[in-house]
Amino acid sequence: EAGVTQFPSHSVIEKGQTVTLRCDPISGHDNLYWYRRVMGKEIKFLLHFVKESKQDESGMPNNRFLAERTGGTYSTLKVQPAELEDSGVYFCASSQIMGDEQYFGPGTRLTVT
Amino acid sequence: QKEVEQDPGPLSVPEGAIVSLNCTYSNSAFQYFMWYRQYSRKGPELLMYTYSSGNKEDGRFTAQVDKSSKYISLFIRDSQPSDSATYLCAMSSNYGQNFVFGPGTRLSVLP
Numbered sequence: 001e002a003g004v005t006q007f008p009s010h011s012v013i014e015k016g017q018t019v020t021l022r023c024d025p026i027s028g029h030d031n032l033y034w035y036r037r038v039m040g041k042e043i044k045f046l047l048h049f050v051k052e053s054k055q056d057e058s059g060m061p062n063n064r065f066l067a068e069r070t071g072g073t074y075s076t077l078k079v080q081p082a083e084l085e086d087s088g089v090y091f092c093a094s095s096q097i098m099g100d101e102q103y104f105g106p107g108t109r110l111t112v113t
Numbered sequence: 114q115k116e117v118e119q120d121p122g123p124l125s126v127p128e129g130a131i132v133s134l135n136c137t138y139s140n141s142a143f144q145y146f147m148w149y150r151q152y153s154r155k156g157p158e159l160l161m162y163t164y165s166s167g168n169k170e171d172g173r174f175t176a177q178v179d180k181s182s183k184y185i186s187l188f189i190r191d192s193q194p195s196d197s198a199t200y201l202c203a204m205s206s207n208y209g210q211n212f213v214f215g216p217g218t219r220l221s222v223l224p
Contacts, residue, residue, distance in 0.1 A: 004156070031209075035214075041216070042115075042117070042201075042214045042215060042216040042217070043157070043201065043203075043214040044214070045211050045212055045213070048210065048211070055210075056210060056211060058211065059211070091156055091157070093156070095209070097209075098208070098209040098210070099208040099209030100209070101159045101162065102159065102212075103159075104149075104156030104157045104158070105156050106154065106155055106156050107154075107155075107156055
């Protein structure tokens with residue numbers, strides 16, 4: 001069974017540009033989570049989808065971040081426009097049932113210059 | 114004060130040693146406690162998941178939760194070089210929602 005995959009593995013963009021990160025959860029997992037770890041800080045929750053609906057988006061930092069999960073399969077996280085402080089590693093995780101173990105992807109390392 | 118505190122290390126131990134990793138927290142509403150292991154350039158991997166106070170054992174790993182002291186621990190017995198990784202604690206007040214992570218402790222087990 002394939003695990004959670006994320007694309008790209010690394011992205012380098014200039015301040016003001018747009019970047020879209022993609023997460024493919026484990027097949028059949030209704031719950032999809034986004035987290036990020038900025039430089040030197042702990043991993044922080046961003047938001048949680050149940051199928052295509054946003055269950056909890058309390059961790060989204062501001063309106064430059066837009067997450068979507070159309071069709072309830074893969075999810076995208078768009079940052080527009082990117083700022084220097086957005087640099088970090090963005091993780092996606094999925095679980096079959098809320099409360100079950102969350103399986104993490106390898107992360108996308110975003111560098112904003 | 115951060116919600117979850119964890120000594121970042123690095124912590125170096127010889128192979129076979131017992132390792133003790135700890136987190137303290139400030140939010141008394143936390144009820145669900147997790148320990149993750151993260152290898153370099155990989156995502157976190159769940160090791161232990163406990164509810165409320167008490168102990169839980171799984172192979173060489175034991176998790177302890179002391180809610181009265183707001184203190185959780187992970188013990189690794191007979192540590193192996195393959196245990197070298199960053200260990201993250203995480204906790205939440207609601208089942209399966211909005212985990213709060215500690216910054217992680219980097220562990221090196223030397224052969």
